[in-house]
Amino acid sequence: MSAAMKPKNQWFDKRSGMTLVELLVVAAVLVALLAVSVPVFKPMLESRQTQNAAQVLAAALQQARITAVKEQRTYGLAFIPFETAPATSLQLRLQKENV
Numbered sequence: 001m002s003a004a005m006k007p008k009n010q011w012f013d014k015r016s017g018m019t020l021v022e023l024l025v026v027a028a029v030l031v032a033l034l035a036v037s038v039p040v041f042k043p044m045l046e047s048r049q050t051q052n053a054a055q056v057l058a059a060a061l062q063q064a065r066i067t068a069v070k071e072q073r074t075y076g077l078a079f080i081p082f083e084t085a086p087a088t089s090l091q092l093r094l095q096k097e098n099v
Contacts, residue, residue: 060077068075
């Protein structure tokens, strides 16, 4: 078959696809975008963690209040660090006041 008779839409056309240089440029752009976006998302993540911690604390306080009213005793929360977790992790424990 001569070059003039070959169909124009072939699977293995030399001009189809991307070169290695084009792929490296795309990868470099993606890395640059990621490097710029990570510092932007960090404060949002920390803010969300703070909101979650506040919700957990509010729920624990509500549970202490409900238990105190139901049992007609004084209850409170104890903040106890986990032994195996990071220093910022605490567990909440509902405790009766010894009267």
